[in-house]
Amino acid sequence: MTVTAAAAPRPAPSDALDQTPYLVVDVAVAAAQYRRIARAFAGTRAYYAVKANPEPPLLRALVAAGAHFDVASTAEIDLCLAAGARPDQLSYGNTIKKAGDIAYAYARGVRFFAFDSLGEVDKLARYAPGATVLCRLLASSTGARWPLSRKFGCAPDLALDLLGYARSQQLDPAGVCFHVGSQQLDPDRWEPSIATAAELFRRAGDLPLRYLNVGGGFPVDYRVAARPIEDFAFAVHAAVDRHFGADRPEMMIEPGRYIAAPAGVLHTEVVLVARKSYADDHRWVYLDVGRFGGLAETEDEAIQYRLSTPHDGAPAAPVILAGPTCDSVDILYQHTRYSLPLALQSGDVIQIHGAGAYTATYSSVGFNGIPPLRTVCVPSGGSGAMSNADVRK
Amino acid sequence: MTVTAAAAPRPAPSDALDQTPYLVVDVAVAAAQYRRIARAFAGTRAYYAVKANPEPPLLRALVAAGAHFDVASTAEIDLCLAAGARPDQLSYGNTIKKAGDIAYAYARGVRFFAFDSLGEVDKLARYAPGATVLCRLLASSTGARWPLSRKFGCAPDLALDLLGYARSQQLDPAGVCFHVGSQQLDPDRWEPSIATAAELFRRAGDLPLRYLNVGGGFPVDYRVAARPIEDFAFAVHAAVDRHFGADRPEMMIEPGRYIAAPAGVLHTEVVLVARKSYADDHRWVYLDVGRFGGLAETEDEAIQYRLSTPHDGAPAAPVILAGPTCDSVDILYQHTRYSLPLALQSGDVIQIHGAGAYTATYSSVGFNGIPPLRTVCVPSGGSGAMSNADVRK
Incomplete structure (x- = not known):
């Protein structure tokens, strides 16, 4: 039996950055991602999906870059407005909204909403009178690493009726939206929904349909590289040309992961390397961050991050x-093959790359007494000066 | 097409209790559950698994009732000590601990730890010299609704070597622990691990093994009633008698769910009732709490809560x-048949029963901009006076 050296002691909990885990977000990388996708989708309005990462410095950088914003809640509206966005740059894309939240959004000047059901049209008509509304269509998520199921969207026949009903309620039924699933790897998955949308536009009679929001889902490089964003833009534009022809709608996209993921590196410490029996040749490597500390998208091992270690x-x-929690579902990868250096030991810091999206906000408020993941925004280059004001818990 | 009435407006976010979602925890119910399990397991020390629900009023009530505490982190140690527990009433049961966290626990007076690997023994020897340590054994979770996999525990042969190694490092190797999985419905599932432990005790030579910690997992009533706790106590005691005979060890249990779950009722509002197509006879009911707002244990529909509605x-x-989130995995039940009144509509409040354990602390810090689940502790009977001091976010 080999005796390994114990790890160095750790100071008591504090805000210091020598304490893992924490997420470093390079705001300049996110802004560059925004500019690249906006250029690829020229003529299309890009609404950043704030839920991917709502850090104020990131939002301010995107406001400066000219982004629009897709918001899911009143808190996200407030964050965008505080970052300098105008209300007319916001789209309230969540189809599940409390009446009071619609009223709050309307009071803050938001006039652009999504829905996919009768009940939501009623709420919008009452609490956001006259607003511009898009109906979300069911879409297939085939090919996506993080599929979006039947939870969102309605069937086309129902959508057409709901858009007509919205007009009867003095709303402005302005188009449709859909989402083909997050981290969607196949550029051709947008076309079936674009075809459905075009058919719906043709059947819409005198409804003032003019917006086509093709959602987000644009993939980034994790362990496996994704195809370049330009391939997705080309496929979407070609499909719109094919199905809409000369009656091209005003186009919208909602990138979240594409903008935020590459900007983030999660720093985590190895808490323990263990073998559980003499017969097992796998080591268990326990990190100080897990599924309840920000890595929620490792559920079912869906998102497979790229790791780097000191060895x-x-x-x-x-x-x-x-x-690190006492919950056995708090396992990141056991079916997916990960190989790490034999020299890895307690106290080593591992970097989890591409972790800027759908991480910090997912982390639990205190499961097992573990505090939420901290985010540190850096202005550029990943190692620049950071102010304490940008260290958030 | 039927037009339903829109729900009443909701005020802007505030701390008021007219704002769902929130969890009401009846501290008296938790204390009664503690007394019942302590009586059923007479002669056994009951360590409340703080991770189930760490609310200070609940911890204070359990201190008053004479409980011991199983902690998973330094934050939980601080909470227990602040609630009036003595350090010698604490067991640091998480087998994945940072060196600094062990040192912190030791400095606060904790002398009782679990481990299941060589690396952890090294850390304990260095940062908790002389401490009393139990080795966690792998156990089968068959029959549990929330199984605990191979993540925790080691094989018996390795355990015996590690206990001997712990002694060589001047620790006090005092016994073994195991866990048969949470919400374990079968009282007979403890016996195989008890038999393994007894065999290990017999092979331990002059190691001073004396504690047998049979863990938690004791089930509560959700939609389906569980067998009474006395059945589990009887089965455990009978198995210990059968395998240990006259050399009965000092017994420990770690109930968490059993104590906290029945004490909690989660109040949630219906945000939307929707049909997604003319062909689907299911309604979608969207609540203002979901998997990322506290109902994490609905993953794979494992825990099936009992609901009540105004209709x-x-x-x-x-x-x-x-x-309510824009994440499609935020679905509670789609394969499990739930039937709810046809009269249900936006704005109705649904009560989720048995929600006192493994809920509030799991909730995300702000996914989709939604704040964490609030907990309100009431001193008795579910409707008694509450002070603002007991309303926590």
């Missing part, structure tokens, strides 16, 4: 990766 | 239940 290049062997 | 008794039909 990269040294001999490696298979591991099972898990989080 | 109970009226005609009902099948529904799919989902949470």
Whole structure:
């Protein structure tokens, strides 16, 4: 039995950055991602899906870059307005809204909403009178690493009736939206929904349909590289040309992951490397962040992050990766093959790349007494000066 | 097409209790549950698993009732000590601890720890010298609604070596622990691990093994009633008698869910009732709490809560239940048949029963901009006076 050295002691909890875990978000990377997707989708309005990462410095950088914003709640509206966005740059894209939240959004000047049901039209008519509304269509998520199921969207026949009903309620039924699933790897998955939308536009009679929001889902590089964004823009534009022809609608996209994910690196410490029996050749590697600390998208091992360690290049062997809580579903990867250096030990810091989207806000408020993941925004280049004001818990 | 009335408006976000969602925890119910399990397991020390619900009023009530505490982190140690527990009433049961966290626990007077690997023994020897340590054994979770996989525990042969190694490092290797999975419905599932432990005790030579911690997992009534706790106590005691005979160890249990779950009722509002197509006879019912707002244990529909609505008794039909976020995995029940009244509409408040354990602390810090679930502790009977001091966010 080999006796390994114990890890160095750790100071008591504090806000210091020598304490993992924390997420470093490079705002300049996010702004560059925005500019790239906006250029690829020229002529299309890009609404940043704030839920991906709502850090104020990031939002301010995107306001400066000219972004629009897709919001899911009143809190996200407030964050965008505080970051300098105008209300007419916001789209309230969540189809599940409390009446009071619609009223709040309307009072703050938001006039652009999504819906996919009769009840939501009624609420919008009453609490956001005259607003511009898009109906969300059901879409297939085939090919997406993080599929969006039947939870959102309605069937086309119903959508057409609901748009007509919206007009009867003095709303402005202005088009349709859909979402083909997040981290969608296949550029051709947008076309079936675009075809459905075009058919619906043709059947819409005198309804003033003019917006086509093709949603988000544009993929980023995790362990496996995704195709370049230009391929997706080309496929979407070609499909719109094919199905809408000369009656091209005003186009919208809602990138979230594409903008925020590459901007983030999550720093986590190895808490323990363990073997559980003499017969098992896998090591268990426990990190100080797990599914309840921000890595929620490792559920079912869907999102497979790229990791780097201080021992990269040294001999490696298979591991099972898990989080620090007493919950056994807090396992990151046990079916997906991950191989890490044999030299890895307690106290080593691992970097989780591409972790800027759908991480910090998912983290639990205090499961097992573990505080939420902290985010540190840096203005550029990943190592620049940080002010304490940008360190948020 | 039927036009339903829109729901009443909701005030802007505030701390008021007319704002769902919130969890009401009846501290007296938790204390009664503690007394019942302590009586059923007479002669056994009961360590409340703080992770189930760490609300200070609940911890104070359990201190007053004489409970011991199983903690998973330094924050939980601080909460227990602040609630009046003595350090010698605490067991640091998480087998994945940072070196600094062990040192912190030791400095606060904690002398009782669990481990299941060589690396953890090294850390304990260095940062908690002389501490009393139990080795966690792998156990089968068959029969549990929330199984605990291979993530925790080691094989018996390795456990015996690690206990011997702990002694060589001047620790006090005092016994073993295991856990058969949470919401374990089968009282007979403890016996295989008790038999393994007894065999290990017999092979331990002159190691001073004396504690047998049979963990938690004791089930509560959700939609389906569980067997009474006395059945589990009887089965455990009988198995210990059978395998340990006259050399009966000092017994420990770690109930968490059993104590906290029945004490909590989660109040949630219906945000929307929707049909997604003319062909689907299911309604989608969207609540203002979901998997990321506290109902994490509905993952894979594992925990099936009992619901009550203002329309109970009226005609009902099948529904799919989902949470309010834009994440499609935020669905509570779609494969499990839930039937709710046809009269249900936006604005109705649904009560989710048995929600006192593993809910509030799991809730995300702000996914989709939605704040974490609030907890309100009431001293008795579910409707008694509450002070603002007991309303926590």
